[in-house]
Amino acid sequence: MDTAVSFSQVTHTYQANTPFAQNALDDITLQIEKGSFTAIIGHTGSGKSTLVQHINALLKPTSGQIDVLGKMISPETTNKNLKAFRRRVGMVFQFPEKQLFEETVLKDIKFGPKNYGVSDQDAEAAAHEAMELVGLDKSFSNHSPFDLSGGQMRRVAIAGVLAMNPEILILDEPTAGLDPKGHREIMDLAKFLNQKKQITIILITHQMDDVIDYASNVIVMDQGKVVKVGPPEQIFNDPEWVYHMQLDLPSSAEFAQQLKLAGVDLGELPLTVEQLANKIAHLVGKGDTK
Ligand SMILES: Nc1ncnc2c1ncn2[C@@H]1O[C@H](COP(=O)(O)OP(=O)(O)OP(=O)(O)O)[C@@H](O)[C@H]1O
Numbered sequence: 001m002d003t004a005v006s007f008s009q010v011t012h013t014y015q016a017n018t019p020f021a022q023n024a025l026d027d028i029t030l031q032i033e034k035g036s037f038t039a040i041i042g043h044t045g046s047g048k049s050t051l052v053q054h055i056n057a058l059l060k061p062t063s064g065q066i067d068v069l070g071k072m073i074s075p076e077t078t079n080k081n082l083k084a085f086r087r088r089v090g091m092v093f094q095f096p097e098k099q100l101f102e103e104t105v106l107k108d109i110k111f112g113p114k115n116y117g118v119s120d121q122d123a124e125a126a127a128h129e130a131m132e133l134v135g136l137d138k139s140f141s142n143h144s145p146f147d148l149s150g151g152q153m154r155r156v157a158i159a160g161v162l163a164m165n166p167e168i169l170i171l172d173e174p175t176a177g178l179d180p181k182g183h184r185e186i187m188d189l190a191k192f193l194n195q196k197k198q199i200t201i202i203l204i205t206h207q208m209d210d211v212i213d214y215a216s217n218v219i220v221m222d223q224g225k226v227v228k229v230g231p232p233e234q235i236f237n238d239p240e241w242v243y244h245m246q247l248d249l250p251s252s253a254e255f256a257q258q259l260k261l262a263g264v265d266l267g268e269l270p271l272t273v274e275q276l277a278n279k280i281a282h283l284v285g286k287g288d289t290k
Pocket of ligand 1: 014015022023024042043044045046047048049050051
C-alpha cells in the first residue's frame with residue numbers, strides 16, 4: 001500500500017522561545033497508509049489535535065518534516081502556495097457547524113470550492129454531489145443553515161469540505177454532542193467515504209466503540225508521543241495497559257472484563273458485541289448466535 005502521510009521526527013512547541021513554551025509533539029515518526037481508516041486516540045492534551053493540524057499544514061513542525069501526498073511540510077514551509085495542497089486534505093474541526101456563515105446551505109457548501117477558484121457552475125455541481133453524499137435533500141439548498149437541527153448543520157459543514165473532493169479527510173471528534181442516530185449517521189458516512197470513495201480517513205475520537213467498529217488502524221498518543229500503533233484488536237488486547245493510558249475499552253470488552261472479574265472465563269478478550277454474544281451463547285450452551 002502507498003503511504004498518504006509520513007511524519008519524520010516531528011516536534012511541535014507552542015510559543016517556542018518564550019517563557020510559555022509548551023511542548024505538544026515530541027519526536028513523532030509514523031506512517032498512515034493511503035485508503036486506511038486511522039483512529040487517533042489518547043487522553044485530553046496528549047497532542048492529537050496538534051498532530052492532525054500538521055497534516056494540512058495549518059501548523060508547521062518546530063523540527064522534523066511531514067510528507068503528505070508528496071508535499072513536504074517543514075519548519076520553513078510558509079502559507080504561500082498551499083491552496084492546491086489544502087484542497088486535497090479536508091479538515092473537519094470539532095463542532096464544525098460553528099463555522100457556517102452563509103445565508104443558504106448551498107452557498108455555504110459552495111464557498112470552499114469557489115474559494116479555490118472553481119467556477120460557480122462547477123462549485124454548484126460539487127455542492128449538490130456533496131449534499132447527496134451526506135444525505136441532505138436538494139430541497140435544503142435555499143434554507144438558512146441556522147434553521148437546521150444540530151445534526152443537519154454538522155452535515156452541511158462536512159459537505160462543505162467534501163465539495164472540495166479531498167483525498168484525505170481528517171475528522172476531529174465529528175460526533176461530539178450528537179444523539180445516537182446522528183452519531184451513527186456520521187460514522188457510517190465516514191465508512192462510506194473510506195470504502196466507496198477511497199478517501200483516507202483520519203479520525204480523532206474518545207469513543208472506543210467507534211475505534212473497534214470502524215478503524216483499520218489505531219495510533220495511541222500520550223504526552224506528545226506516539227506510544228502504540230496497530231489494528232484495534234492489538235491495541236485493546238491488554239486491558240491493564242489501556243486503563244493505564246487513561247483510555248476506555250470498547251463496551252463489549254469492558255463487559256467481558258467485568259465477567260472475568262466475577263469469575264466467568266471467556267478466554268480471549270472479545271472486542272466486538274458480536275464476538276461477545278457468541279462467547280456468552282457458547283458458554284450457556286446455545287452454540288453460535290449466527
Ligand atoms: N494554541 C496553543 N497554545 C499553547 N499550548 C497549546 C495550544 N494548543 C494546544 N496546546 C497544548 O498542547 C498540548 C496538546 O494539546 P492538543 O489540543 O493537541 O491535545 P488533544 O490530545 O487534542 O486534546 P483533546 O482531546 O482535549 O482535544 C496540551 O498540553 C495543550 O494544552
